[in-house]
Structure formats: C-alpha cells, structure tokens
Amino acid sequence: MDRILRINMTDRSASFEPMPKQYENRAGRWLTSSIIHDEVPATCHPLGPNNKLVFSPGIVTGTSSPTSSRISVGGKSPLTGGIKEANAGTGWGRRLARLGIRAVIIEGRADGFWLLKITKNGASFETADAWTGKKLSEVYPKLFERSGGHKAVDICSIGIAGEHRMPAAGICFNDQNARPTRYAGRGGLGAVMGSKGLKMIVVDDTGSDDVPVANKEVFNGGRKNMAAALTEHAITKPKGALNSYGTAVLVNIINEAGALPTRNFRSGRFEGAAKIAGEAIFEGNKERTGSELYNHACSPGCIIACSNTWHRPDGSEHTSCVEYESAWALGANCGIDNLDQVAELNLLCNEYGLDTIEIGGALAVAMEGGLAAFGDGKRAIELVHEIGRATPLGKILGAGAVATGKVFGVSRVPHVKGQNMPAYEPRAIKGIGMTYAVSTMGADHTSGYTIAPEMLGVSGKLDPLNPDKAELARNFQYATAFIDTTGHCLFIAFAILDIASGFEGMVEECNGVLGTKWTAEDVARIGKEILDLELDFNHRAGFTKLDDRLPEFMLYEPLPPHNVVWDIADSEIDQVFGQ
Amino acid sequence: MRVEIRLYATFAQYAPSQRAGDPFSAQLHDGATLADLVGKLRIPEESIHLVIINGRIVHDRCQSLVDDDRVGLFPPVGGG
Numbered sequence: 047m048d049r050i051l052r053i054n055m056t057d058r059s060a061s062f063e064p065m066p067k068q069y070e071n072r073a074g075r076w077l078t079s080s081i082i083h084d085e086v087p088a089t090c091h092p093l094g095p096n097n098k099l100v101f102s103p104g105i106v107t108g109t110s111s112p113t114s115s116r117i118s119v120g121g122k123s124p125l126t127g128g129i130k131e132a133n134a135g136t137g138w139g140r141r142l143a144r145l146g147i148r149a150v151i152i153e154g155r156a157d158g159f160w161l162l163k164i165t166k167n168g169a170s171f172e173t174a175d176a177w178t179g180k181k182l183s184e185v186y187p188k189l190f191e192r193s194g195g196h197k198a199v200d201i202c203s204i205g206i207a208g209e210h211r212m213p214a215a216g217i218c219f220n221d222q223n224a225r226p227t228r229y230a231g232r233g234g235l236g237a238v239m240g241s242k243g244l245k246m247i248v249v250d251d252t253g254s255d256d257v258p259v260a261n262k263e264v265f266n267g268g269r270k271n272m273a274a275a276l277t278e279h280a281i282t283k284p285k286g287a288l289n290s291y292g293t294a295v296l297v298n299i300i301n302e303a304g305a306l307p308t309r310n311f312r313s314g315r316f317e318g319a320a321k322i323a324g325e326a327i328f329e330g331n332k333e334r335t336g337s338e339l340y341n342h343a344c345s346p347g348c349i350i351a352c353s354n355t356w357h358r359p360d361g362s363e364h365t366s367c368v369e370y371e372s373a374w375a376l377g378a379n380c381g382i383d384n385l386d387q388v389a390e391l392n393l394l395c396n397e398y399g400l401d402t403i404e405i406g407g408a409l410a411v412a413m414e415g416g417l418a419a420f421g422d423g424k425r426a427i428e429l430v431h432e433i434g435r436a437t438p439l440g441k442i443l444g445a446g447a448v449a450t451g452k453v454f455g456v457s458r459v460p461h462v463k464g465q466n467m468p469a470y471e472p473r474a475i476k477g478i479g480m481t482y483a484v485s486t487m488g489a490d491h492t493s494g495y496t497i498a499p500e501m502l503g504v505s506g507k508l509d510p511l512n513p514d515k516a517e518l519a520r521n522f523q524y525a526t527a528f529i530d531t532t533g534h535c536l537f538i539a540f541a542i543l544d545i546a547s548g549f550e551g552m553v554e555e556c557n558g559v560l561g562t563k564w565t566a567e568d569v570a571r572i573g574k575e576i577l578d579l580e581l582d583f584n585h586r587a588g589f590t591k592l593d594d595r596l597p598e599f600m601l602y603e604p605l606p607p608h609n610v611v612w613d614i615a616d617s618e619i620d621q622v623f624g625q
Numbered sequence: 626m627r628v629e630i631r632l633y634a635t636f637a638q639y640a641p642s643q644r645a646g647d648p649f650s651a652q653l654h655d656g657a658t659l660a661d662l663v664g665k666l667r668i669p670e671e672s673i674h675l676v677i678i679n680g681r682i683v684h685d686r687c688q689s690l691v692d693d694d695r696v697g698l699f700p701p702v703g704g705g
C-alpha cells in the first residue's frame with residue numbers, strides 16, 4: 047500500500063499517512079516538488095524549522111525496469127533560496143519503494159544529531175553524535191556492519207559539510223558496492239538535513255514485498271523496449287562510450303568544441319584536457335592495474351553502468367566515481383591537469399559530503415581571488431581539507447562560489463541564482479545557457495540537457511552558437527522533469543531520444559506500474575505541471591525574471607577560442623517559460 | 626597542406642601514439658576534403674559520429690580543409 051512516512055525531528059515522532067488523493071501517481075521529482083510547493087512556506091529560511099526535506103523513489107524504482115534506481119530529494123535550497131530537487135543512483139530508494147513508502151518527509155529540528163532507521167515495522171531513532179566529525183569512509187563500513195550488512199540495508203548520510211550546514215553540502219548514498227560515493231549533490235540539501243539534526247537514514251527492507259505492478263503485460267512490454275534501446279544505442283550499450291570511458295569521455299569533445307570552461311570560465315579550451323579525460327582514466331587504470339577496467343553500475347539494475355574507479359600507481363582503488371562534472375570542476379576549472387590530484391579532490395568531496403561542482407567552482411573563484419595559483423593542485427587539496435576541518439576559511443569555501451567571490455572580492459563568478467555553473471560554457475553553447483538562466487534549480491545542466499543535440503549529435507544536430515533555442519530549452523526541461531519522476535537515470539535519454547520505441551517503453555513502464563493510459567503528450571503535460579509548481583514556489587520565494595540572467599561578465603568578456611559573448615536578448619530568455 | 630589531427634575515444638587506436646588527444650599532423654593535397662582525410666586515416670567512415678574543425682562541429686564530409694586546420698574525430702560519445 048502506498049503511504050507517506052512523516053518524521054518530526056523536534057520530538058522524534060514518526061507517522062504513516064495514506065497517500066493523499068491529489069498526489070495519486072506522483073513519485074520522484076513530481077512528488078518532492080509537489081510536497082515542497084504545498085507544505086513549505088516559500089519565504090522560510092532554508093535552514094530553519096519550517097523547511098522540509100523530502101525523499102521519494104521514482105514511479106518504476108524497485109521494479110525490474112532497467113536503470114531506474116534513482117532517489118529524488120527535495121527541499122528549499124540554502125544555496126539558491128529556491129526549490130530544489132537533486133537525485134542519486136543507489137539501492138536506498140529501491141528499499142523505500144519495496145516498503146511501499148512513496149515519500150519520507152522530514153520536518154522540525156532536533157538538538158544534536160540522530161540516526162533514523164526505517165524498517166517494515168516503522169521508524170526508530172538513536173543518537174548519532176558518535177558518528178559525527180568523521181570521514182564518510184570511516185562511517186559507512188562500521189554502520190553497515192552494525193546494521194546487518196549491505197545485503198540488508200542501504201545508508202543515506204551527510205558528511206562534515208552537512209553537519210556544519212554548509213550550502214555546498216550534498217546528501218550521500220552508498221553505491222552498489224557499499225561505497226559512500228553517490229550524491230544528491232547540488233543545492234545544499236545536505237545542509238538542510240544537517241539543520242534538522244538528522245545525520246543518517248538506514249533503510250532495511252527485510253520482509254518487504256515486490257513493488258506492485260497494476261498491468262504486468264504492459265509493464266513487461268515497456269521494460270523490454272527500454273532495455274532494447276539501452277543495449278542498442280552506441281552511447282549506452284555494453285562497452286559503449288559510457289561503459290568504457292564513463293561520463294568523463296565528454297572532456298575531450300567539449301574541449302575540442304571550445305566550450306570546456308577553463309580557469310574559472312576564462313577560456314573554452316584547456317590545454318591539459320586530454321590528461322583528465324575519460325580516455326586517460328581508462329588508459330591509466332590499464333597501466334596501473336594491468337587490465338582493461340570497464341565501468342560498473344552505481345545502483346541495482348543499471349545496464350548502462352557508467353560509474354568508474356581511479357586507481358593509484360600500486361593498483362589500489364583511489365576513488366569512485368570521477369564523473370565528467372567532477373573531472374572538469376576539480377580539474378580544468380581549476381587549471382589542474384594531474385589526474386591523481388583531481389582524484390584526491392574528488393575523494394575528499396566524497397569524504398566530507400560535498401558537491402564536487404560547487405566546490406570546484408568555489409576553488410576556482412578562490413584562485414581568482416588569490417588564494418592559490420590556477421593549477422596548484424597541492425594547495426587545492428589543502429583548501430578542501432580546510433572544509434573538512436570546518437575552519438572559517440573552509441566554511442567560506444563550503445558556502446559555495448558566490449559566497450567565496452564576495453569574501454575575496456571577485457567579480458567573475460559563473461553562477462545563476464547562486465549556484466555555480468556546471469561544465470558547459472553558455473557563451474559557446476546557447477541552448478544550455480538558456481537552460482541555466484531559467485532553470486528552477488539555478489545553473490543546472492541536468493534540468494534540460496540540450497547538450498545532446500547541440501554538441502553530441504543525439505536527437506538532432508543543432509548549431510551550438512545558433513541563438514534560437516527557447517523552444518528547445520523548454521521542451522528538454524519538461525521531458526527531463528518527467529524522467530526525474532520515473533526514477534530512471536537521466537542517461538537513458540541518450541538512447542530514448544534517438545530510439546522511439548525506447549521512449550514509448552518508458553511511458554508503458556509507468557502505465558504498467560500505475561495502471562494509467564499515458565501517452566507521449568502526457569510526458570510533456572506532466573513535465574509542464576512539475577515546472578509550473580517549481581516556478582510558482584520560486585515566484586513566491588521572491589524570484590523574478592531578473593533572476594533568470596547569466597552573470598554580467600559573460601556579456602562583456604569574449605570567450606576564447608570562439609571569442610563569443612553571451613548575446614541572447616533578455617526577451618528571448620523570457621520566452622522559454624513565456625512569462 | 627598540413628592539418629593537425631586529434632583522435633578520441635576508441636579512435637585512439639588509429640593515432641600514431643595510440644593515445645586519445647595526442648596531436649599529429651597529416652600532409653594533404655591542396656583542396657583536399659574531410660572525406661579525403663578520413664580515407665587517409667583508415668577509420669571506418671560509418672563509425673565516425675562527430676567531426677570538429679577549429680572548434681566548429683562539421684557535418685558535411687565534402688568540406689574542404691585548409692592549411693593548419695585543427696581536426697578532431699569522435700565516435701558516438703555521451704555523458705553528463
């Protein structure tokens with residue numbers, strides 16, 4: 047039976063509620079954004095008692111549908127001041143789904159830190175003060191051991207950054223091999239969890255039932271079409287681009303195209319790009335381990351399996367996963383071309399519970415402000431340790447790029463709505479720039495990945511410098527909001543945008559689980575509904591269209607090698623959502 | 626004329642150093658096209674998904690090359 051688990055941290059009470067009628071069929075981002083929209087006062091302080099944190103697995107999460115183990119986390123963001131949904135791949139959400147829990151709502155605020163345990167029988171609390179102040183690689187193995195092992199449970203936790211309520215703090219989930227490495231990273235939701243006094247949530251689904259499927263035939267047909275598309279498409283198939291080289295395979299192509307933000311968005315080309323790219327990771331691992339390592343699935347049931355590892359000279363595992371965004375943020379954006387240093391920075395972000403993109407952005411802005419030279423990986427590592435020690439300097443960096451820029455008097459701060467831009471230069475790729483500008487999440491590539499047609503030749507071949515992208519930015523955001531609702535990883539998009547039966551398969555899977563009769567039109571309708579909820583929340587939080595703008599320096603600083611500025615008219619940006 | 630080439634992902638095997646992104650150059654006759662270059666590199670034509678010349682994505686294989694062009698060749702790639 048579908049139900050909602052409501053946790054009040056103030057008195058540490060827990061209650062199950064039936065799923066309200068108006069939320070019927072909602073899950074994932076649709077449900078987190080609905081609850082935040084309906085229950086959280088938009089003007090509340092993100093770290094105050096009136097904000098809420100909501101976890102929701104997607105519609106098909108927990109079924110046999112491939113690549114669908116995503117968990118959505120929602121709240122009001124301390125980084126942007128707007129609504130936030132961040133999601134991660136992990137078995138954690140599958141267990142919630144199997145327990146029939148469509149959402150966990152965390153409200154109130156406790157003294158000290160607490161561990162919440164969710165089982166078939168309900169929820170219980172114990173003090174977690176002893177788990178605080180530690181690296182997550184010290185916490186997870188011990189907690190797994192105490193909780194019956196990874197076969198029985200999955201763990202979600204904040205790190206030191208979240209305990210100190212830093213706006214760059216993410217929420218960590220373990221991967222399929224029990225590593226504490228998968229993040230609902232963006233927007234500071236780890237700080238929200240910390241502000242509630244919630245350190246960790248252990249989910250044990252022992253004795254649970256399979257996720258109910260209303261129409262098995264429809265579901266199975268959809269699932270097969272989805273799996274066929276994923277195993278056929280060159281990007282998502284076994285030993286395809288993602289499985290061989292991971293997401294960091296993009297470093298070289300975006301660099302060739304002159305759109306890889308380098309040294310705090312001063313250039314679109316990094317001379318050291320090839321040294322930190324997915325190919326270099328693959329070759330380096332081969333040299334160091336003596337075998338060709340193909341990537342692994344971060345979460346149960348993923349058949350794309352894009353998650354990599356990086357190995358030390360002696361062959362031992364250094365860190366997982368060096369994503370494209372992380373290799374870029376901690377590499378090219380800081381002028382660092384040494385993979386071992388990039389990997390160490392990546393590891394430290396995982397240890398302290400940080401969003402790699404925001405921290406890479408803060409480090410680059412700090413370099414701009416004179417705290418280190420661009421390219422000084424050793425100093426960058428020391429600076430991230432400052433965050434781990436929660437020193438005043440560490441807390442400034444942990445507050446993100448905008449705060450760092452203010453403290454150190456830097457005007458080149460590449461952000462929208464307070465969130466640092468990810469790894470695509472908007473001056474050189476206009477559609478992603480429009481997406482950054484209007485996204486309800488602040489600068490965010492995953493809210494509408496127009497890179498697929500603008501750069502990668504997926505679902506069309508568009509000129510990245512062509513400014514006519516309002517419709518593209520709108521449609522991609524609607525489709526993405528729906529994918530974030532299904533529980534599928536966004537990377538299914540590469541396959542299903544090119545292979546129509548895969549797209550239909552996604553809709554059929556949902557129809558199979560829910561017993562609905564959705565069509566492709568419903569994908570756009572539901573996507574719009576989600577965006578409208580989020581836009582309304584942000585509007586009530588005080589955002590206007592003047593917040594839908596790229597930072598001023600991009601209007602007057604030409605970006606090499608194309609020497610282009612951001613030249614899209616404000617009126618054109620405002621057309622994306624027609625306000 | 627001489628053009629500068631970079632091969633990426635699985636195409637690295639066709640580069641002299643066998644390393645992705647290591648630049649090397651090729652001599653071509655004046656007026657040579659992208660298709661001429663692809664033929665010279667012995668990369669199966671159908672496996673080429675994207676070509677980037679001087680930072681611009683080029684879809685037309687008949688495009689002529691000029692001296693000092695920077696050419697990058699890619700199989701299908703994706704990420705996030």
Ligand code: SF4
Pocket residue numbers: 113114115135342343344345348349350351352353535536537
């Ligand atoms: S495609 Fe990659 S990120 Fe997505 S679920 Fe699979 S392994 Fe995780």
